[in-house]
């Protein structure tokens with residue numbers, strides 16, 4: 001969504017830029033979203049981008065496995081209301097959005113889609129009728145939101161960013177020339193050749209206008225709960241989040257795994273891409289050489305989001321193939337960041353055995369997934385989590401491994417130091 005003066009031009013797909021006059025916001029949003037996320041390229045053809053004029057812009061990419069995948073739920077969500085126009089992009093999940101929606105519906109609001117973002121945008125527009133500024137309206141609404149969120153709100157003159165008080169979802173501030181950028185991940189800032197300035201603090205609201213940046217701390221609370229799964233899997237390797245390098249955290253995770261669960265082996269390898277960095281860490285600590293053992297077909301998308309089990313299983317085979325010379329007659333340590341249903345790891349062990357691996361020892365750089373996530377991290381419900389109904393030994397037998405060990409929950413400290421984290425998907429202790 002790009003705003004020029006007060007006219008909304010286009011709507012679709014959190015990355016935002018506030019540029020001075022003449023800055024091409026559309027291309028910056030495009031590159032900020034595309035790097036590492038894909039598919040944006042299929043929507044925003046050059047001709048489409050060309051038409052998006054303006055110097056302030058926000059964009060969003062949605063990884064749609066939960067909630068309806070329809071145009072009404074595509075973001076940013078834009079709204080014309082009595083005081084003007086606003087657009088909103090939201091990353092995360094608000095657990096009381098439905099209650100807020102019911103309240104608004106009772107007052108006569110009609111919703112086009114089923115997204116939290118629409119509810120938040122309507123709530124802000126409504127609140128704006130009684131407040132002096134859009135940021136005040138946004139803060140008042142955010143006080144009522146429960147869950148994890150990074151919000152970008154755009155008005156004709158302003159770009160506003162709000163990060164949830166617990167810091168469940170990441171949000172950071174960058175700069176390119178005289179333009180300011182707000183993005184979920186620092187890697188999106190570097191993708192547009194910008195510089196990371198700092199993280200937006202949990203509960204902080206920033207307002208970017210032609211007069212610069214203003215920060216508000218009304219939502220700040222003493223309790224924090226940064227999502228550990230960002231460091232384990234979700235965030236990009238080249239991102240820095242809350243002052244921690246995602247890459248360093250994963251290396252340290254692999255080292256902690258090697259320290260706690262050593263094994264005699266010839267080769268350490270990882271599941272591409274998500275298990276590779278922890279595998280390097282495991283190798284570093286154990287002294288066992290790290291050798292990539294899989295070839296990845298980059299033209300096959302995420303196997304995780306295929307709808308049926310047989311499609312997921314065959315997608316693993318299409319996506320990854322084993323390099324026989326690396327594994328034949330070898331004792332292998334195979335690292336992945338997580339096991340959800342067990343499909344990926346079972347398929348890979350099977351391939352390794354067929355290629356002549358002598359032993360396959362699995363080490364997972366996170367504890368067993370036991371509980372669903374309600375804050376937008378897409379950890380499915382218990383029925384799909386193999387560990388919630390099977391012991392580690394049962395899973396080992398089922399996936400065909402010689403041994404299986406998960407990261408010890410206390411070893412998160414090795415990864416993220418004294419950062420206060422949310423690890424509810426592993427221990428069931430939900431922060432909200």
Ligand code: AMP
Nearest residue numbers: 274304338339340341342343344378379
């Ligand atoms: P599964 O094959 O069901 O056991 O899923 C585990 C694989 O999916 C691992 O390789 C993970 O890197 C990846 N994964 C774990 N959680 C997610 C998620 N929420 N979204 C997408 N992929 C995931």
